[in-house]
Amino acid sequence: MTKSIKIGVAGLGTVGGGVTEILTRNADLLAARAGARLELAAVSARDRSRARSVDLSHVDWHADAERLADVDELDIIVETIGGDEGVARRLVEAALAKGKSVVTANKALIAKHGAALAALAEENGTALRFEAAVAGGIPIIEALRTNFAANRITRAYGILNGTCNYILSEMEETGQSFDDVLAEAQRLGYAEADPTFDVDGIDAAHKLAILAGIAFGSRPNFAAMHVEGIRSLSATELQYADELGCRIKLLAFTSQTDEGIELRVHPAMVPKANPIAQIAGALNGVTVEGDFVNKCVLEGPGAGAGPTASAVVGDIISVARGDRSPAFGIPAAELKALPVIPMERRIGAYYLRLPVIDQPGVLADISAILRDEGVSIESLLQHGRDPGEEVSVVITTHDVEEGRMRRVLARVDRLDTVVASPVLVRIEQF
């Protein structure tokens, strides 16, 4: 085996560091599997003096990551800098333009500029790969791009953010509030100091935009997505979910119908028996449904140095073997701007909790509104307390369009007997 493929790694944080570690520790194994030695030839990071998990003294060091694109001997550039603009974008563009293959873990970059970058890769006869950008070590990108490619994909959904799943799992187990669990997650390193991207659903939305791009041949459309996070969820909802045989998960969901695609990230109640409800702690899990494969579920670690770097190096091996097929599975020019179905048109079941004063006529008022809006009640829970005190009325509905539920929500909120904001959670029965 004399062939050698030279790799430049931009960014030596969690993922980049993990990549250098795999390339070093599993070098012989990788050479056999890739059909060529994978040589870590250059790296770029801000702080050269920082201790690294592997010896990088023999590797070319570049202070400016963008310059990696100019190093002629490099075959593959690994981008783990992050961010959808700036140096990450410029490096990826420059590398592809020079005919170098690019492997990246950068979900924001691909969610926003994926179609243009894929086109650039094709024009230059090279590969753009981003398995690590979605669900870390879980091979969901390649599964959609290749293994399930025989299918008309109907839906793909699951848990794409480990931080939120960890927080929800802890809230469920301990009964603690979101704020308390978040604080603990930050202490343990499961959540960032600024948790916005994770807990507000943006990270999951980036990943979903990429999945939908491959599943439906759609141009990744982050802007049109409905995105809700988990900040406003209270332990009360998790308890009622439990009582209803469900768990609350931050769900990322996309589907295709004749009218367009659904693209949404929001908390949802999922029946406990569903594999997605059983994804616990910081793990991720994705279900794919297609017209021939029926339904497959992939679960595993959605983040972390090892799993994410495993996905990056998996992509490197595939590129080393010669795969230059289009990044989204079909030529970039054929990616369509599919219409995104507005959230008001979602059809499904709903959980509605109304904090009310327990007095005669309350239920009559509420049920009249539901009737007026054409919403059919599936179950109603009200645990007895003393008359005249505050109590929660919990209603689950049969399938109904979201627009109707929003009108119900606005109207019940105006009732005098409803003493605090009503809470609406979508129920998914996959």
Place this chain on the structure above:
Amino acid sequence: MTKSIKIGVAGLGTVGGGVTEILTRNADLLAARAGARLELAAVSARDRSRARSVDLSHVDWHADAERLADVDELDIIVETIGGDEGVARRLVEAALAKGKSVVTANKALIAKHGAALAALAEENGTALRFEAAVAGGIPIIEALRTNFAANRITRAYGILNGTCNYILSEMEETGQSFDDVLAEAQRLGYAEADPTFDVDGIDAAHKLAILAGIAFGSRPNFAAMHVEGIRSLSATELQYADELGCRIKLLAFTSQTDEGIELRVHPAMVPKANPIAQIAGALNGVTVEGDFVNKCVLEGPGAGAGPTASAVVGDIISVARGDRSPAFGIPAAELKALPVIPMERRIGAYYLRLPVIDQPGVLADISAILRDEGVSIESLLQHGRDPGEEVSVVITTHDVEEGRMRRVLARVDRLDTVVASPVLVRIEQF
């Protein structure tokens, strides 16, 4: 798009029929994803007059499947005839020798002749693919061959036979005997008229041999495997498993240590919280553990026309895109004959049920034998009945070498107070 790839399908049973259906119904989608039109150009099946789910009147018909290898215009041969010798083997060999790529769903063929066929494919610069041979629609082969290829795989295990899983799930739910559930499964089409391959573990063993081949770069070694089926399992064991917080599954397990590889198929108790225990009915599920990815679980339909054909056509797309990498992920010449660790050396926990006469001294005799053989008890169950009657003593052990448990088994079987054959079931705590 003018490029066209011509495909010949040998065998029009469940899988072959499904392949022709996908190629026909999803033709435009496949063309975009494969970068070429996938043209069903020739088929071979015994009965030309039989009704097919798609119109094959424009397709060349060959009575002799082997002749497909001689049709110059064919680029890819799909082999769904089955069997590890005879026409299936001869067709695959002839096609590869002529430089045609081969996609097969034939687990027995690959388990027995996979290394030689992979070598033949490499010599002729063509591809041999068999995603459909293991776990139907679940993309476990490609996951191991490519996506997890950055990892030193430590273990791969799971449920590879849907018939057994269906039978065990039904036995668990209904309390019925193996024979009764098997009869019903045969009536419903979940089990073959001759169920030997499934219920005796042979089908799962073929698949495991293939997985181990890719995971560890080992020559598939079906002969050295420890294989037990589920025929002798009684409803009693499933009830005790439930009481112990476990389910009994037909487990296929392979691992690599410094001493060699483990290769075994047998019933095992798996804690209910483990994803593998939650695979219900006819589904399959596989867990892969590697040094960087940690642990991923893939689950879905392990059989059936749609899912299996989905895997076949996924392979076709990959070959159409140009992938000619080695079938087992590394060159066939580098596949090693790794030593298989004898079953006596398995280390783990055990469940032991002893039907005894409930009289003084029974437990003393049993515990003395366990002590003599160095087996440490983890729990002991004995539900009270009237003294002097038959009762089951159920013991679970701490981790111990299987050889010791076999000696325990032989010795307790000779005790006068043990009135029927003792039952041993392995416990797995992944």
